[in-house]
């Protein structure tokens with residue numbers, strides 16, 4: 001078994017993360033439980049910033065908060081000097097409540113509501129990433145009504161097909177996101193933005209997809225954006241201050257995944273930008289990126305207690321855990337794969353191949369198919385690796401399962417940052433509550 005992130009096995013065969021025993025964590029906070037090693041998140045955040053610094057490029061690294069949003073992670077990212085990408089009024093509200101500096105917040109999304117845009121303009125956030133003509137018009141009206149200058153990036157689709165799951169591809173022509181860069185839409189949006197009195201056009205944004213393992217797509221996108229910007233510069237005199245190349249850097253969920261180092265993505269993108277800038281004679285823009293998964297993904301693990309089991313003779317053995325697609329929908333949604341071990345027998349050799357079932361009333365609620373494990377029984381603790389991104393943030397109350405708590409660990413200490421939902425929480429929106 002390969003360990004992920006900062007996980008290690010102590011002399012008694014127990015799995016530890018961030019220097020804390022997972023057995024103790026399960027005892028103290030119960031299961032299911034999400035655990036994040038914050039030292040690893042800080043290391044990743046510092047790594048991105050350091051790479052830009054070494055390359056001498058003015059940059060902003062914005063944490064894509066959809067990967068995992070709560071006040072504690074926003075506070076951590078703020079302390080690390082990162083900016084924040086939000087995609088809803090809810091994420092924006094959480095960030096403001098966490099005292100995240102509004103000027104370092106960027107607002108993405110393909111159908112922001114009037115209310116969301118008003119909040120963003122009122123709070124004078126760093127920039128709004130405008131996605132379509134409807135939004136451009138709406139934002140022009142809102143900023144004029146409020147007489148408030150607002151910085152904007154235009155999200156464009158550069159027409160790149162990155163290699164990843166279809167559901168998480170976003171940079172191709174046939175996408176719901178952004179202005180098409182090739183067919184004149186983006187150019188029209190740029191002209192409209194320049195004409196709008198209260199809109200201050202900072203530059204362009206693209207995001208080609210998520211969990212991408214190669215740099216080709218990023219390089220092509222970067223080149224296309226600079227090339228287009230240079231063309232517009234010569235025709236309209238528009239010089240972009242900022243080019244945002246999005247996020248999407250892949251991480252290792254299983255040994256089948258072969259990601260490159262986060263710094264490598266950045267280095268190759270910057271090299272492409274620099275080459276294109278000198279070829280076209282444009283001035284070097286600030287480069288912004290928006291990683292989510294690569295900041296928090298492998299820093300998180302999920303802990304579950306094993307309960308029932310079922311043997312289908314000659315076919316397979318199911319082991320059921322006390323969570324499932326309600327706290328990790330990725331296997332059901334994308335056929336995502338994970339690795340796991342028995343945390344209280346972390347040094348034991350696998351003896352069996354089992355399939356890990358969730359407890360939701362759904363046959364598709366399978367967390368891991370065909371997992372080699374040592375002999376496991378009810379009460380054992382299952383640790384699933386790399387659940388830090390899009391686990392808690394996509395958690396739901398299907399079957400009215402309460403969402404698990406989140407604990408941060410670092411240097412042998414743990415801290416509860418989101419408490420477990422209670423049954424009372426589950427009915428708190430019901431109007432008949434007396």
Ligand SMILES: Cc1ncc(COP(=O)(O)O)c(C=O)c1O
Pocket residue numbers: 064067085108170207209210211246247248249290291292293294389
């Ligand atoms: C606009 C935008 N930015 C950033 C991200 C972050 O992506 P990832 O978590 O893959 O780094 C996403 C998600 O794919 C996104 O849609």
Ligand SMILES: N[C@@H](CCCC[NH3+])C(=O)O
Pocket residue numbers: 066168210211330389390
């Ligand atoms: N939620 C997805 C990725 C989509 C990212 C947001 N555009 C995942 O779990 O992999």
